[in-house]
Amino acid sequence: MVIEDQYTNASDISYREAGIFENTRFEKIHNVVFSNSKDASTTVANEIASLIKSKQAKNELCILGLATGSSPIRVYEELVRQHKEEGLSFKNVVTFNLDEYYFMQPQNAQSYHYFMHEHLFKYIDIEPENINIPKGDIQPEEIYDFCVSYEEKIKSYGGLDFQLLGIGRTGHIGFNEPGSHANSRTRLITLDHITRVDAAPAFLGLENVPKKAITMGIRTVMEAKRVVLLAWGQNKAEIIKETIEGEIDGHVPATYLQNHNNVTFVLDVEAVAELTRIKTPWLVGSPEWSKDLAAKAVVWLCEKTGKSILRLTDKDYNDNGMEGLLVKEGTAYDLNIKMFNKLQHTITGWPGGKPNADDTNRPERATPEKKRVIIFSPHPDDDVISMGGTFDRLVSQGHEVHVCYQTSGNIAVSNGEAIKFAEVALSLNPDDEFYKKVVDDVLSNTEYAPDSPETRQLKGIIRQKESLGATRYFNVPDEQVHFLNLPFYETGKVKKKPLGPEDVKIIYDIIDEIKPHQIYAAGDLADPHGTHRVCLDGIFAALEEIKTKDFMKDCWVWLYRGAWHEWDMHEIDMAVPMSPDQVLRKRKAIFYHQSQKDGVMFQGDDSREFWVRAEDRNKTTADKYHSLGLADYAAIEAFRRYFY
Structure with a gap:
């Protein structure tokens, strides 16, 4: 840890032992x-x-x-x-x-x-x-x-x-x-x-x-x-x-x-x-060249020079502050081959492992041939939006895939959608008091007050049934689809409760019940208070408690990103390419989530629909691989392995 000497005017409480200081010539604020x-x-x-x-x-x-x-x-x-x-x-x-x-x-x-x-x-x-x-x-x-x-x-x-x-x-x-x-x-x-x-x-x-x-x-x-x-x-x-x-x-x-x-x-x-x-430490000084940092630097250098990996020269490295990397690795030729192979070995069409194949240089194990898989999805559509192609591939290759929707996602269903479904139900049964109350509650709701329990229940059901439409399209049996409804989320408001022991226990129990060989989880780090991050923290806490069980010795955890971001190239441990037909299947699965199309409530500052964002992101990842000198795919979904 490097301590910054300029920290002299602050209060008596020192940050020196709690955090990491390292100011550089680029930085103007402590x-x-x-x-x-x-x-x-x-x-x-x-x-x-x-x-x-x-x-x-x-x-x-x-x-x-x-x-x-x-x-x-x-x-x-x-x-x-x-x-x-x-x-x-x-x-x-x-x-x-x-x-x-x-x-x-x-x-x-x-x-x-x-x-x-x-x-x-x-x-x-x-x-x-x-x-x-x-x-x-x-x-x-x-x-x-x-x-x-x-x-x-x-x-x-x-x-x-x-x-x-x-x-x-x-x-x-x-x-x-x-x-x-x-x-x-x-x-x-x-x-x-x-x-x-x-x-x-x-x-x-x-x-x-x-x-x-x-x-x-x-x-x-x-x-x-x-x-x-x-x-x-x-x-x-x-x-x-x-x-x-x-x-x-x-x-x-x-x-x-x-x-x-x-x-x-x-x-x-x-x-x-x-x-x-942090991003380019070789421009600041002489860093300790770890494998991850070397991979990050090579990808950055390719982007800066507009070259593929195998075309980089000693001069490219020396001109961009990476002479120390060449001292450690030898010539640019040797380093380029090593980094090219590292990236190439992340690509696999077998996210559950390829049966009867040498898996030495593959991201996943060949055995067991048929794996039990849990896909954790924070909301009832993150699974298909963020890893729909991989999801489809796992099922089609014969693995036992379970999907666990961690929250109901009810707050993201608009009042207009709720009234539409309630009125359809009332047209079939005009005397149904439940749906009458939903309509009355929605119409009388003012000042953005929390939804009534009945309205929340209906909105949760809407998202459940949309999810089942998508999982059935991928041929997942209904008994392998689990709606966890974690309590921290069920406030009826944007503000949620902190993650609690009851949330962690629900996650623990489903892992213990399925005993998976693979777990996929949303690794979105954008907001420490956001639903994705809270759901991920719940998974991490459950893994910490359950990791000593025998079956966990054979369980690997893969993190996928959300609809807005993708892993940086040097962070990717597994890249699953998709054909144009598979891109279309992923799109159709996303379309089952009708309440999240056409003016979704929490769109952010990106006006594109979720399926467009997902396709653009997957195409961009494929283009990056191609620009580095690797094969040209239509789309790629990326994952990073988490070691617990």
Whole structure:
């Protein structure tokens, strides 16, 4: 671990033993990297707790600037824990929140007023009069005076002792969107389209997201004595690179933090994936050349030079900071052959292993010839969207394939779909009270309130039956399709419960029952609080508990990615090519999920339907293999092996 000496202005809580420091000439903001967001959040919470206690010892108030969104949730959870279990008091704490949607009633479940009380304030002993959150329900003519008074109140306490921040994909901090001035103060602002897209799931659709917000200004944030910015997941990697390594630019407001004299970015490993020292460390210094890093470097060099692997020369390596790799491996010729073979050996048309074949250089074992397989699918369509071709191939090659849908996916079914199915049922049985109640509940639901139990049940049934349509199309017997309905998901709201022991036990039990030789799981690392990541954490926890059983010695785990991302080329351990006919079969399987077509609720900022995204991604992976000098396939699905 490399320690950065410049870390001198922060609080008494040191990050030195908790995270990894390594600033380079490319980086303009001090940052610390943690292996996971939970440990990072705990360390940040400890800094805040230490500040509160030090102020208490001096009989002083502690003035905190607080943020909302998914990034600080675990920080707040840890502060609540310390209050309940260790007696941390918030009696001397005054808080100022960064922002609030406009127009927004405080009791609305999407308001930041509601968020802060649900995640922090209702569980601690802070004085109610010490809580300050921008008002989202004031009249337009009152906004200016309110914003001025908010600034004056912060100044009256001597400014913020500590400001906690997240960062949006536009580079916004608070709701200071691109174009915000360095001298801006608390004000009403129009939200960027990308910001609204990212907020759309909480509002059950982009059309419901407010277009304006009240936010603290850049200058207000910059005047805080201490600033800590949190970022988790691969979705933040691009903007983190731009903020830390780019020039100060009002179009990326977070870059203003380069001028703050006491700021730390606290990041997880996925959020730093694009930093130069992580992505291309050979451009920074002389790295230790592991097999994985060598593969990563060769793929990068091919992309940079536009050459296939076998055409790379000694000069190509030397001109791009890789002379140390050649010293270790010999000539470019020797290294190229080794890397070409490594990539070639990842390709297989037999994802369950090829019977009666030499499997020395194949990604999967030849034996047993017929394997029991579990495909874990976080939502009831991730299996066919993300690995439909491989799924189809496993079944057609005679393996016993079980599909385990971890959540009901009911929240992703629109009210319009629910009413449609309810009205079909009522046309057959007009007196059915269940479907009458669904129609009444949907029509009377206001302010994005959670669905009634009946509506949730119907939406879950819709997704179950769609899933069975797809699995039957692939000739999977119904008894091999399992709907786990993990409890953490069943809240009826976008906000889910934390993963609990009951969730892990359900996963454990199904693994124990099937005793698989292969497990496929969604390895999406984009959002540590997202459903895919929570489902993956549940699988990892179950594997940790069950791994000592004898049958697990013969069980291999393969991770696939979601609809948005694919593994980088150097990360791929198994690549399953698809013919044009198989691409079409995958598309047809996806089409069975009709509630997720044509204006799906959680589309993200990509307007393409899921089947188009999947086909484009699989074609891109195949094209990358071809550009590196390997065979030309129509499409490829990629997997990475997980060692538990």
